[in-house]
Amino acid sequence: MTKLQGRGMRSAAPTRRRLIGRAVATVTVASLLSSTVYAQSVDLSQWSPEYVRSIAGTEEVDTAEHCASVVPLDYEGRLTYWWTGPNEASPQIERDINEQFWAAWEETYPNIETDAQNIDYNQLLDKLRTALLGNAGPMVLRLQILGGVEFASKGYFQELKPEDVGYPTADFWPGAMKSVTWEGTTYGIPTNNETMAFIWNADIFERAGLDPETPPATWEDVVAYSKQIHDELGIAGYGLVARQNAGNTPFRFMPQLWAFGGGALDESTDSPTYETVMLNNEGAKAALQASYDMYVRDKSVPASALTNTQNENQAPFIAGQLAMMIAHPAEYAKMVDLAGQATGADKEVADTVVANMRYGLIPEGPERRAVVFGGSNMHFIEDEYVDGGFDEMAAKAFACFWNSPEWSTKLAWTGSNPGNLRGFKTEWMKERLDTIKFLDVTTSMLPNGVPFPVVPEATEIMNIIVPDMLQNALTERMTVEEAADDAAAKVESLMGGGL
Amino acid sequence: MSIATQQAASPPATGTVQKRSGFLSRIVAHRTDYLYVLPALIVMLVVIAYPIYYTIELSFFRTPPNLQMRDKVWTGIDNYVRVLSSPVFHEVTIQTIIWTLASTVISFLLGLGAALSLHREFVGRGLMRALLLIPYVISAVAASYVWKWLYHSDFGVIGAISVQLGITAEPINFLDNRQTVLASLIVVNIWKEFSFAMVMLMAGLQTVPDQLLRAAQVDGANTWNRFWHVTFPHLKGVSMVTVLLLMVANFNSFIIPFVMTGGGPADASHIWITHIYQLAFGRQQWGVASAYAVILFIVMMFLGYFYVKALTRGDEARA
Structure with a gap:
């Protein structure tokens, strides 16, 4: 289990300056999205190992700058997060990247006190079910693609779509978006997708x-x-x-x-x-x-x-x-x-x-x-089921950071692929293709992917x-x-x- | 009602009033004492009484996977009917009985043997005692993983040794075979808990008067007679407590079967607790799982009642 503590938690009440800053950020994001929301960064119709190689490394991204437009970097708040991260059976590089991520997150949002729990894949669902019964869930959760609909159908998850954290829905696999949609409502963001x-x-x-x-x-x-x-x-x-x-x-x-x-x-x-x-x-x-x-x-x-x-x-x-x-x-x-x-x-x-x-x-x-079209999705839990209450801005900052083209790619380094398709265009994707043997083979299986039934x-x-x-x-x-x-x-x- | 009957019935009624009056007056007299224990009583109500009440309540509801607990559906005794008519219930019940009885009896006998052996003076007795205590102090989860690898159907140490010695042609399939899995888990459970029985009985042996044993020896009693007529009667009380505790622990065992097999293969090593866990957390059938838990609770209460009756029979006779 990884437990992270940021700096001491201060008052989360926004000052006037911060409120103005947030208003400006909202307008900026809205204007950015108005031009990008329907544009897809990659062409799925051309998907092949050759195409994936041809787009890798063609785009530069600045994660902190982008997320600052969603939530100001000086935001003071609190975040609780559960996910299944690297364990003893994971390659060393996965564990190294995990540590780099948390260091980068703390550096980018130093005033968001973070409590992150890395929970075993086979235990997470049971633990979540129990915690939610006692209104003791985390604010943000990354869950295997199979698990989300059960909780969404019960009303535990908030409505959440990529646009809420500054990314267009078109930049995610349609099959992945289907896995976070229940009765017409989107309640999550695909963090990573893979096929074996x-x-x-x-x-x-x-x-x-x-x-x-x-x-x-x-x-x-x-x-x-x-x-x-x-x-x-x-x-x-x-x-x-x-x-x-x-x-x-x-x-x-x-x-x-x-x-x-x-x-x-x-x-x-x-x-x-x-x-x-x-x-x-x-x-x-x-x-x-x-x-x-x-x-x-x-x-x-x-x-x-x-x-x-x-x-x-x-x-x-x-x-x-x-x-x-x-x-x-x-x-x-x-x-x-x-x-x-x-x-x-x-x-x-x-x-x-x-x-x-x-x-x-x-x-x-x-x-x-x-x-199997596999992967994981990020969800926000409804305020009443969160231990200590839900901090919306902290959650959005975190979702923006994790699902950025940069970290979406890095955090999926050896085991998966970025949920955010723009990740395929980054320098890190190029590095992955150059260094990870057989990555192109597994990536080319994606069109054969069948999602598990989207039923509770x-x-x-x-x-x-x-x-x-x-x-x-x-x-x-x-x-x-x-x-x-x-x-x-x-x-x-x-x-x-x-x- | 006849006058004679009324007269016969009157004294107990008066006695009850007096008794109740005495009971209440004792509470009033000790009200400060009750205040002291009130926090503990409240905690017990919250952590014991309320969960029992909630489990009983939940056992009358259905909890579909698309509904929150607060939206559960009333089904009356349907869950109990489903449980009692389920073939899995009967299978799991038989396995639970085998698991509990075999683990309890063999652990007790091994513990008794070890306690009697260690009660004698010999060189290295302290070391032996420490060694035999190791299984008891090892974490059950760690022990389960170690045994899982010892038993491994392809690369297990036990299987490899049996092949090397020519006992079997292929590694023995301990855990992936419906016929052998429960017995294999019982062996691990006995290994883990026999030293508990040993410690309890070693304490009991300290109460056996040495003079009696010597007197019996002088009278010509052999080892068996000294054990059967002197030592064992003195161990009766501690033996009953040990067996009771072992039975309760085994009925409620979870870690070894859950970690080693998860109840498999094909439900062959499920006992009640692991099956209840799977129903509740794996399948979210909270109502059915609660019905199981209530039935288990009733069975345990019956066992406890008859055991206490047996335990106090001698006292009542003496009174």
Whole structure:
């Protein structure tokens, strides 16, 4: 947990000079927005690795100057903030940038007393639910893309759109904006968006008799490759993850489900209504069967998959005991870190793994190639649920600073991409592309991104029901058919207001 | 009503009035004392009585994920019907009973054995006592993570040793297997808490009169007879307290199953508390979770009642 304290808190009551300053700032922002609100800084229709490279480094930004036009830099106030930041499993550079951010924030707004809590990904939702019941929430919150709608539908979040902190909505991914919209109201700002990619160890492929430079093209190939690797070398082929109540599980299984033509609801269709349950259609059952084949029939994936998150896949991968997995671009940086810490014979193995690490597109299925459109959003919590009350100006200053092209890019350094699309034009994006291997591959998966259903029940469906379905099938507590039908019945009941 | 009955009934009524009068007069006489404990009573009402009341109230409502708690929907006893008719409830109840009984009995027996061994004088007794206390003083979360890695289905130390020794061809799947997971967690729980029983029983052993043991020895009683007829009767009180405390702790266990498996795989290691937690915080079914909690509360009260009855039976007989 990171706890930050700014300078001592002084009176937040605005003086006349400050009020005038704010009025001027408001007028300035309004005039700026009037000319920029409908203009998009990047052209999404041209999106490709080449386009991303061509725009990187073409624009200079001054974060402090821009945010000063939203909230004066001498504003005195108080801020409480919860988010999931870097942890021990994060690459060192993520932790360094995190520290740089907080130093820059304190330097830019020295009079905003800040209490920031870095909360584990799997704990944040539970903690937030409990805190809000006791009116003890933070002012500002960054939440995984899946979690927001539940709280918005309950009325915990304030209406909030990028324009409120000086950025045009057009500068954010349309899919990301959809994830912060509930019943026509926007209640958040996308901070970062990413898609994952398929990672494999070329050395293991070669030793198992596979083409080292060619990843599996389809999910059927993944099953076959995983078996071949296990049979030939006695190690795990694919890094299946099926832990319950952990976001890692749906992020890796849903692309498989969508590829086969399944879905939780109809979120993978062009115009989802979220009224059709697709967890037990033929596609979903085929996807579940593929996982069953790998875990039960072939035993070609880690036996610990039922209790594993992606973190538990890192050690076997760097040890050359796991051949394939789905992960962020940050995984490469993490492996470099791990290799740097290894010694003796372990170091040799780890260096070989890093040298043979490859990124490719997530395999296709009979219906499509799909990946979860992931990321996080920033929200403001309604005053009555905030511990100590809501400081609007402090919150806006912070949202402006965090979501600036500069910090939106830096804070997503290895694991994601800037939510603010102008970040793609900054010098830091260019540096990322130059230094982070495979970033262009994961970025090019963005057009295949499918957002999770934007319904209040999404967290339970994704974190509980989908992993339950996997576990029921993989432990043979139920057949594949029964597990799919059971999960579909649970979703239907849940959406109908039942258990 | 006959006159005889009235006469028979009268004395107790008078006695009750006198008793009540005496009770009230005692409160008045000690009003200053009650004032002193009033803050503590208020705190207890706030932190114990109110949560119990609120949990009971909540158990009669439904809490859909799109509604705030204040907008909860009245459903009467529907949550109780759902809980009691749910197959998961029966499965989790059986697992809870197995978890509680196995953990309590084995921890107690191991603790008793350790306490008896350490009660004798031998070189290194202090060191042994300290070593056996280590599991008890280690953080349950840290211990859970250590055991999780010991048990790991692919790279666990135990699995590797069993393969190296040729006991098994593949690492044993402790935690990712529905058939073995609960027993594996019970082993960790016993390891963690048997030293609590040991400490309690070691304290109890100090109360066994040495003269009695010596007299029994002089009379020709062997080790077993001395234990069964002298030592164990003296340990009855502390044993009952230890078993009660272990049972309550095990019924309410959370950390080990939650950290090590989260109740999985496929619910095979869920016990009541972890299941209630998942219903409330994972699925936001606060009403159903509250119904579970109320049922658990009632079960605990019943257990407590019968246990206290058993504990005080001897006293009543003597009175």
